[in-house]
Amino acid sequence: MKIIYKFAVVLLTLIITFSCIKEKMITPDPGFILTFQRDGMTNALAGAAFYVIPTGSGEFFTLFDGTKGHVWGEDGAKGIDFNKADSLQVQYSTAGKYNITVVTSSSGNFGKEFSRNSKTIEVNVVDQRNSFNAFSIGGTDGNFAPNNEILFTVPDVVTDYNFIATFGFDSKDASAYVNGVLQVSKVTVNDFSQPVVYTIKSGNGTEKKYTVKFSIYPSFTEKAITKFALGTGANGEVGVVDEAAKTISLTANFATNLASVRLVLTSSYGSTVFLDNVIYSDMKSYDLSTTGLKTIKVVAQNKSEVTYTLQITSDNPVSRFTFAGLVPAPLGVIDAVKKTITIDVFPGTDITQLVAVWTGSLGKVTIAGIPQTNGVTVNNFSTTLTYTFYKGLAPGERYKVTVNVK
Numbered sequence: 001m002k003i004i005y006k007f008a009v010v011l012l013t014l015i016i017t018f019s020c021i022k023e024k025m026i027t028p029d030p031g032f033i034l035t036f037q038r039d040g041m042t043n044a045l046a047g048a049a050f051y052v053i054p055t056g057s058g059e060f061f062t063l064f065d066g067t068k069g070h071v072w073g074e075d076g077a078k079g080i081d082f083n084k085a086d087s088l089q090v091q092y093s094t095a096g097k098y099n100i101t102v103v104t105s106s107s108g109n110f111g112k113e114f115s116r117n118s119k120t121i122e123v124n125v126v127d128q129r130n131s132f133n134a135f136s137i138g139g140t141d142g143n144f145a146p147n148n149e150i151l152f153t154v155p156d157v158v159t160d161y162n163f164i165a166t167f168g169f170d171s172k173d174a175s176a177y178v179n180g181v182l183q184v185s186k187v188t189v190n191d192f193s194q195p196v197v198y199t200i201k202s203g204n205g206t207e208k209k210y211t212v213k214f215s216i217y218p219s220f221t222e223k224a225i226t227k228f229a230l231g232t233g234a235n236g237e238v239g240v241v242d243e244a245a246k247t248i249s250l251t252a253n254f255a256t257n258l259a260s261v262r263l264v265l266t267s268s269y270g271s272t273v274f275l276d277n278v279i280y281s282d283m284k285s286y287d288l289s290t291t292g293l294k295t296i297k298v299v300a301q302n303k304s305e306v307t308y309t310l311q312i313t314s315d316n317p318v319s320r321f322t323f324a325g326l327v328p329a330p331l332g333v334i335d336a337v338k339k340t341i342t343i344d345v346f347p348g349t350d351i352t353q354l355v356a357v358w359t360g361s362l363g364k365v366t367i368a369g370i371p372q373t374n375g376v377t378v379n380n381f382s383t384t385l386t387y388t389f390y391k392g393l394a395p396g397e398r399y400k401v402t403v404n405v406k
Helices: 002-019
Strands: 032-034 050-054 060-064 080-082 088-090 096-108 113-126 132-137 143-145 149-155 162-169 175-178 189-191 196-201 207-217 225-230 240-242 247-252 261-267 272-275 295-299 305-314 318-323 333-335 340-345 354-360 365-367 385-391 394-405
Touching: 032 113, 050 096, 132 149, 132 207, 162 175, 225 240, 225 247, 225 295, 261 272, 318 333, 318 340
Parallel strands: 149 207, 247 305, 340 394
Antiparallel strands: 032 050, 050 088, 060 080, 060 096, 096 113, 132 162, 143 149, 162 189, 175 196, 196 207, 225 261, 240 247, 272 295, 295 305, 318 354, 333 340, 365 385, 385 394
8 A cells, every 4th residue: 555655656746747847949940051052153053953951950841942832921832841851952944033941940848839930042043054955957857966066968969058947945045146147946047058157145145156067968869669558448458569660550459449548658768759740648548540540750869750650450349259157168150240149059058047258348238228247147048139339438339149049
């Protein structure tokens, strides 16, 4: 009993003692240094990162970099929380003056007391960026070489060197001049028959010079069609190129609408393909019917040319007709002139449940408006049935199929 009494007295004494102790607060000190100042620079550089290094004290640290939405003291401003051991990276994309603020805070007396302090430094950001980040002419990118040279090569058949350049800078505040004339991307024309010197001025006036040079190489003489195929609107047909005879032969599937089909063409390096004297486009549909396109011209880089003759034919809608599951497989007699198919089957064959299998059209086929799937659709051939073979989206030829049991 005495032991319990002594323990209670000790516990009460400890409670009274600790209740009288006041939690010590860390004094908030928002001191910090900026690495560009530490390194002896007066101004920060746009596009270049520097670091904020805290030197003070506190429980909580927050950085406001002074950009929109992050300005200390403004309603709704947001900062970045960090620890004293951290160093935060800051980078400004445009020139100007920015207020960098570090806010430190501490709590004491078990949360009953709170203290905060802040420090703000105005940072002047200058933009010294004066470099091209892109330079092209006629869709060809220049080769950025040492000594700020931008190099292009052109074939020896080029005689007019008045080109319009497309370019960009590493800063929106930079500008370019040639012989004192302001240059506008995609607008200004210059004579590149001799090296052209561009002077790039940064936002704060510093300059850098680039020299654009052209060199020539022997133009290519090759002018051959290396591939001729039918694209969208066709059925994967590939033509046969006879280089010696300068002909291109192709048999189109019946379902392909030759009056409107895209082409897949490739030719020798540096050459240009003309269809009816208009430059070939893989996004255009062409007429390859009897009244349509007949010749293809290929012009080499050295301006020599050659002409190919097209020989385009359309296959019959059906070249073989039989029925699935019958042994031996009966073969239909096809009359392409009368548009009839006659097929004999053995006695005992259930001609009300036959599945036709044909070779020919890869497009839409119907019987009385009902779509037919080759080798799948079941039909009753106790009477003559008419197959309609479509050419593209339009109905094409109609074949009457008669089945004889004998």
